[in-house]
Amino acid sequence: MSKASAPAFPAVEVRGLSKSYGRANVLTDVFLNVIPGEVYALTGPNGAGKTTLIRMLTGLAFPTRGEVRIMGVNVHTDGPRARALMGAVVEAPAKFYPQFTGTENLKIHASLTGAGVGPGRISEVLALLELTSMGGRRVAEYSLGQRQRLGVASAILAEPKVLILDEPTSGLDPLGIGLIHRIVTSLATSGCAVILSTHHLREIATYAHTVGIMTGGRLVDTVDLRSRTSAYRFRVDDPVGAAALLERQPYVRKATPRPPYAVAQLGAQANVPEALRLLANEDVAVYEVTPDHFDLYEYYRERVEYA
Numbered sequence: 619m620s621k622a623s624a625p626a627f628p629a630v631e632v633r634g635l636s637k638s639y640g641r642a643n644v645l646t647d648v649f650l651n652v653i654p655g656e657v658y659a660l661t662g663p664n665g666a667g668k669t670t671l672i673r674m675l676t677g678l679a680f681p682t683r684g685e686v687r688i689m690g691v692n693v694h695t696d697g698p699r700a701r702a703l704m705g706a707v708v709e710a711p712a713k714f715y716p717q718f719t720g721t722e723n724l725k726i727h728a729s730l731t732g733a734g735v736g737p738g739r740i741s742e743v744l745a746l747l748e749l750t751s752m753g754g755r756r757v758a759e760y761s762l763g764q765r766q767r768l769g770v771a772s773a774i775l776a777e778p779k780v781l782i783l784d785e786p787t788s789g790l791d792p793l794g795i796g797l798i799h800r801i802v803t804s805l806a807t808s809g810c811a812v813i814l815s816t817h818h819l820r821e822i823a824t825y826a827h828t829v830g831i832m833t834g835g836r837l838v839d840t841v842d843l844r845s846r847t848s849a850y851r852f853r854v855d856d857p858v859g860a861a862a863l864l865e866r867q868p869y870v871r872k873a874t875p876r877p878p879y880a881v882a883q884l885g886a887q888a889n890v891p892e893a894l895r896l897l898a899n900e901d902v903a904v905y906e907v908t909p910d911h912f913d914l915y916e917y918y919r920e921r922v923e924y925a
């Protein structure tokens with residue numbers, strides 16, 4: 619997020635969430651916010667607590683301490699109202715009645731949730747998930763990936779304000795993964811807050827806005843990917859001096875020397891010529907300027923290894 623962006627009302631608010639099973643603490647003091655239109659990815663090694671956290675977010679499990687609010691509604695004290703605002707797939711693939719067709723299952727889901735689902739909506743979500751030709755077939759005949767996609771169809775059926783997905787792309791082929799990316803991105807663009815768990819870091823880096831890294835039941839880091847994408851490295855004769863100069867500019871969020879480069883997080887690509895003019899005016903020789911691609915996988919590896 620930029621320095622100038624206005625604070626938005628959080629769609630998902632997690633405050634001091636902890637969970638113990640007997641003497642084992644599986645979640646410890648987790649705080650996080652997800653705003654409307656944001657895609658928040660939770661990641662971390664096996665057993666880090668992602669599914670436990672997601673189960674708490676959806677009200678499927680109760681915390682030992684702390685609270686979760688969806689659009690301001692407490693999930694654990696006002697469950698039905700909170701659940702009416704969210705769509706979720708937890709423990710994918712979602713459970714369906716195998717003897718009924720995909721369309722029938724979605725009708726059952728719509729009637730159970732009590733949310734208003736218009737007559738054309740079921741065909742619409744089946745088409746979105748590329749399941750139109752499967753809609754009339756019994757779910758027992760669906761492949762794992764098709765059931766996975768039907769799960770996402772049921773989660774978005776009632777046009778939720780918050781979408782919660784536990785490993786939505788596991789078991790999907792590359793085209794299925796691309797499809798889920800497009801759907802998540804388009805929902806977020808229309809204002810839905812999305813929180814999902816994943817192990818696919820390079821894939822998530824292309825469309826998540828924020829990544830929360832969990833280890834040992836704690837949220838150990840939150841990475842704002844939007845600020846990372848506007849970093850540029852300038853190969854210069856004086857990286858320390860250039861970084862100090864850049865750091866003082868209003869359009870530079872942060873600048874650090876990384877010899878032979880000065881690396882600067884700029885507000886936008888449009889600021890590159892301005893930065894070049896500044897360095898030229900101050901007699902800094904610039905040999906090249908390139909985007910400084912953030913490697914989420916490398917960052918994660920270091921963060922988890924040294925957590």
Ligand SMILES: Nc1ncnc2c1ncn2[C@@H]1O[C@H](COP(=O)(O)OP(=O)(O)OP(=O)(O)O)[C@@H](O)[C@H]1O
Nearest residue numbers: 639642644662663664665666667668669670671832
């Ligand atoms: N019902 C339970 N009783 C006791 N311990 C549990 C229970 N459910 C989960 N745990 C423990 O909580 C920890 C976190 O599990 P969780 O499934 O949330 O991890 P995860 O990050 O989703 O892992 P993965 O990446 O393997 O899906 C694990 O050590 C697990 O053994």
